[in-house]
Amino acid sequence: MTLPGSVGLSDLRVYDWPAADGRCGGSPHMHLVCTEAYVVVEGSGAVQTLTWSGFAETPLEPGAVVSFTPGTIHRLVNGDGRLRIVVVMQNSGLPEAGDAVFTFPPDILSDPVRYGEAASPADVRGRRDLAMTGFTRLRELGRAAVEEFHEAALGIVAGRLDAFEERWLAGARAAADATGDQLAALRRGDVAHLRAAGVSTLSPTPRPGMCGDLLAY
Numbered sequence: 133m134t135l136p137g138s139v140g141l142s143d144l145r146v147y148d149w150p151a152a153d154g155r156c157g158g159s160p161h162m163h164l165v166c167t168e169a170y171v172v173v174e175g176s177g178a179v180q181t182l183t184w185s186g187f188a189e190t191p192l193e194p195g196a197v198v199s200f201t202p203g204t205i206h207r208l209v210n211g212d213g214r215l216r217i218v219v220v221m222q223n224s225g226l227p228e229a230g231d232a233v234f235t236f237p238p239d240i241l242s243d244p245v246r247y248g249e250a251a252s253p254a255d256v257r258g259r260r261d262l263a264m265t266g267f268t269r270l271r272e273l274g275r276a277a278v279e280e281f282h283e284a285a286l287g288i289v290a291g292r293l294d295a296f297e298e299r300w301l302a303g304a305r306a307a308a309d310a311t312g313d314q315l316a317a318l319r320r321g322d323v324a325h326l327r328a329a330g331v332s333t334l335s336p337t338p339r340p341g342m343c344g345d346l347l348a349y
Contacts, residue, residue: 135334135349138303140225143336143347144217146177146210149257151264158343159260160207160235160267162281164289165296166222169199175214180207184278187271192217203282205235207267208343215344223296224303225348230292232342233285234259235266241284256340 135141148156157177170179172192179198180189182205190198192208192215200206208215221227233241240246240262250262270277289296314325336347 138224138307140221141349142219144344146208146215146344148210148213155209157209159263161232162205163227163231166227166231167201169220171218172196174216177211177215178209233288234263237266
């Protein structure tokens with residue numbers, strides 16, 4: 133189950149392990165078709181982003197809301213060790229269900245078997261460190277390397293695009309179509325859908341995520 137509009141929701145406590153640059157945080161990665169938003173509820177830190185336009189770092193404090201569109205390579209930095217975020221995701225949680233590619237070095241990205249092994253949650257900290265190696269390279273080499281990464285990312289997800297589309301059709305697209313049907317019904321004076329009103333609840337599932345410990349809804 134997801135929130136209205138097939139919006140996915142997670143409670144994220146960002147990893148507090150130091151990386152090679154001495155800063156603590158999660159694994160840099162990118163989504164190809166989903167927008168994501170952070171709502172900061174506790175602690176402080178930053179989100180580092182790398183796009184076609186270059187590198188940026190956006191501070192995160194309680195009450196801050198930061199969103200980014202597909203193609204934004206992002207890394208969460210846990211500044212005080214207490215950074216906790218509510219993550220709001222497009223498309224029925226697709227960002228956590230396949231629409232993410234880690235910034236591993238090119239030799240890993242070009243080999244599906246090696247990529248699959250490196251992306252496994254069996255060694256979350258090792259995965260983060262390998263993604264940091266690739267992220268540092270992307271920052272240093274700039275636009276040409278980012279373009280190379282975009283192409284490699286497409287190669288990683290290409291075989292799953294049908295599954296992505298099925299999730300979208302059954303989730304966000306279906307929710308939008310349902311609203312259209314309800315508006316059309318109201319214009320006809322038909323209020324039958326109001327009699328189907330109900331209440332639902334969500335229960336979280338704990339698991340390790342790309343950027344921290346998740347309570348995934």
